[in-house]
Amino acid sequence: PEEPGGPAAVPWSALGFLRPGPLGSTPPAAASAFVDTHCHLEEVLQMVRRHTVAPSLGKETHEFTAEELTHWRTLGWIQDGDDGTGEARQEDIKVPRSDVWERFWAELSPRERNAAAKLGYSDEAWDRNQWLLPRWTAWCKLDQQVQQSLEVLGETPSSWDNWNTGNVGSIAVVNCNDLRRWSWLSGKERRAAAALGFTEQTWNSEELADVTETVDGLFGASFEGCVTQGCDTDSLDLARTLALSHPKVYASFGCHPKAAWTYDDDLEQQLLDCMKACGPKAVAWGEFGLDYSHAYYGKLAENRRVQKDVFARQLRLAIGHGYNLVIHSRRADRDTLRMMRRFVPRNWRVHVHSFRGSMSFMKAVLVEWDFAFIGIPGIVTMRDQHGQDLARQCPLDRLVLETDAPYLPVQSTYFSHPGQIPEITAKVAELKGLSVEEVALRVRENARIIYGV
Numbered sequence: 001p002e003e004p005g006g007p008a009a010v011p012w013s014a015l016g017f018l019r020p021g022p023l024g025s026t027p028p029a030a031a032s033a034f035v036d037t038h039c040h041l042e043e044v045l046q047m048v049r050r051h052t053v054a055p056s057l058g059k060e061t062h063e064f065t066a067e068e069l070t071h072w073r074t075l076g077w078i079q080d081g082d083d084g085t086g087e088a089r090q091e092d093i094k095v096p097r098s099d100v101w102e103r104f105w106a107e108l109s110p111r112e113r114n115a116a117a118k119l120g121y122s123d124e125a126w127d128r129n130q131w132l133l134p135r136w137t138a139w140c141k142l143d144q145q146v147q148q149s150l151e152v153l154g155e156t157p158s159s160w161d162n163w164n165t166g167n168v169g170s171i172a173v174v175n176c177n178d179l180r181r182w183s184w185l186s187g188k189e190r191r192a193a194a195a196l197g198f199t200e201q202t203w204n205s206e207e208l209a210d211v212t213e214t215v216d217g218l219f220g221a222s223f224e225g226c227v228t229q230g231c232d233t234d235s236l237d238l239a240r241t242l243a244l245s246h247p248k249v250y251a252s253f254g255c256h257p258k259a260a261w262t263y264d265d266d267l268e269q270q271l272l273d274c275m276k277a278c279g280p281k282a283v284a285w286g287e288f289g290l291d292y293s294h295a296y297y298g299k300l301a302e303n304r305r306v307q308k309d310v311f312a313r314q315l316r317l318a319i320g321h322g323y324n325l326v327i328h329s330r331r332a333d334r335d336t337l338r339m340m341r342r343f344v345p346r347n348w349r350v351h352v353h354s355f356r357g358s359m360s361f362m363k364a365v366l367v368e369w370d371f372a373f374i375g376i377p378g379i380v381t382m383r384d385q386h387g388q389d390l391a392r393q394c395p396l397d398r399l400v401l402e403t404d405a406p407y408l409p410v411q412s413t414y415f416s417h418p419g420q421i422p423e424i425t426a427k428v429a430e431l432k433g434l435s436v437e438e439v440a441l442r443v444r445e446n447a448r449i450i451y452g453v
Contacts, residue, residue: 015425027220027422030312032440033448034222036418038326038353038375038402041228041249042238045208047406048218052209067195074192075185097156102296112295115152119144134184150374208238208329211246219419224248224444225453226418227428229326230274230285231256233267240274243281250453252326254282254318257291260310268317274324275400279429283451286326287353290339293330308335322448323348337359344369349450352373354404356387366398373400373450378410379418392431396442400450401425 021099027034056068064072072078100112105123108116120132139147150160164208170212185193194204200206205316215223230239230253243251253274255263275282293296318325327350329336344350346369353375355362365372374394380387391399401424405416410423422440429439447453 007026026218027222027419030221030424030439031222031422033224033402033444034421035224035441035444035453036226036403036405036421037351037447037451037453038229038377038399039405039418040235041225041226041405041418042208042235043241043407044405045207045211045214045242046205047415048209048214048417050198050205051342053199054137054203056196064179071196075142075189075196089094091109098159100153112153115149118149131179165376173177188262194381206378211249212241215246215248218417220422222422223410223419225250225447227252227283227326227451227453229256229287230271232259233262233270234427236270236274240277243278250281250451251278252286252324253278254284254286254288254314254326255310255453256287257289257292257307257311257328257330260307262313263313268313272317272321275321283324283325284326284349284351285314285321286351286404287328288314288326289328290336291328291330291433292332294422298331304335305388309340311339319343319345319348329354329355329357329361331357333357337361337364340365341368345360346370347416349373351400351450354402354408355390356384359390359393360393362390365420366395371448371450373398375400376428377402377404377408377425378416378424381423382409382430388431391428396432396439397446399428399443400446401428401443 020085041235048357048410053164057074058066061069061078066086069078083422100108105113105126108126116126126134133146134142138175139160142150142160149274154433182190182193182203185203199207219226227250228239228242230236230251232255236253239251241254244250247350251274253271253272255267288311289303290311292307297303315325325344329352348369348371350365350369350372352362352372355374355375356379362374366374374390376387376391376394378401380391401421403416403420403424404408404420405418405420408416410416410420412429413420425440425443426442427437429436432439
């Protein structure tokens with residue numbers, strides 16, 4: 001996901017500012033066999049690699065040595081005046097940022113486009129909401145030309161500092177991944193990053209931990225598989241490589257609704273080529289569907305039209321090839337249900353992943369499709385009453401468990417991974433008043449039914 005939250009929006013794990021912290025623990029050896037039916041394994045491996053080379057990422061802030069604290073402050077992950085408690089100062093003032101960031105390139109004035117171009121933006125980069133500016137950098141530290149361009153775009157020193165360095169008492173980390181590229185860091189910042197253990201490749205999340213070592217060392221002895229997603233141009237090749245490199249890794253391929261604008265004949269052929277290359281390790285088409293959740297883009301008729309066109313095209317393709325479906329639906333219950341009724345046969349295998357829509361939608365899907373399964377993610381372990389109600393109401397024989405790692409959190413840690421399915425299992429058992437073993441056995445069988453895994 002790209003900042004500050006356009007078509008590829010910030011993940012659900014960004015429920016406020018997150019801090020460096022330990023990876024989720026390995027499940028106990030006595031855990032029942034489990035499968036994570038939905039994750040983004042390449043990003044989990046990037047995260048694990050970063051924790052390996054920079055061990056202080058696995059610490060709480062109060063555990064930092066004086067040297068580590070100095071380096072993290074230099075990098076801006078801890079702002080001046082923070083004592084490691086993560087408490088924001090009372091004097092922080094809310095100043096709204098310019099609304100220019102919510103507009104499409106075509107909606108900018110010629111002067112605004114020129115300013116954006118000086119900041120490095122093309123029309124494609126702007127509309128993709130790629131974030132090309134320094135993060136957590138005060139206005140006074142910006143280059144004068146950058147300041148002038150930002151002023152044309154409606155920013156002021158106050159608005160920039162509030163939302164770019166606001167909540168200065170927080171350690172602003174999303175999935176432990178500073179959003180700046182290595183090349184954007186100053187010499188001093190690079191030296192601090194290197195002292196913490198980073199290289200240019202690990203800082204840029206270009207290196208992955210070894211998949212076998214991670215599966216064996218982190219996911220636990222009861223781990224029997226996961227389904228990783230190849231759902232945009234950045235993840236296709238990695239998902240294919242991972243599925244072909246480890247016996248317990250499977251993949252699904254499709255175009256995520258927030259990447260719908262990239263869908264064309266070439267991308268469709270890439271997706272089909274990945275399905276063919278992976279053979280039986282490719283277990284579904286997706287994730288794909290509709291997502292109207294973004295505060296600005298989700299309301300645009302043109303954005304919704306593109307998403308629905310791409311959803312319909314992929315539904316026809318996937319059904320025509322006999323592929324199982326991984327449906328992503330966010331604040332789009334009505335349109336998703338209408339299109340499923342139009343295109344998806346009653347006996348089709350469907351996984352409605354990480355579902356948090358309406359109870360009526362869930363019940364309709366379960367009644368109208370005999371092999372539809374509702375994906376329950378790790379947020380059910382948190383204070384999410386609606387998610388817990390869905391887990392209670394969904395019949396056990398129509399439910400699968402997933403982490404959507406590393407995006408969706410679980411209660412015990414800042415960072416999720418497939419090995420945390422047992423924790424989700426235990427919570428679902430609690431919510432349903434059943435034994436953990438009964439739930440584990442049933443959801444394991446459900447994963448076999450829908451994915452053959």
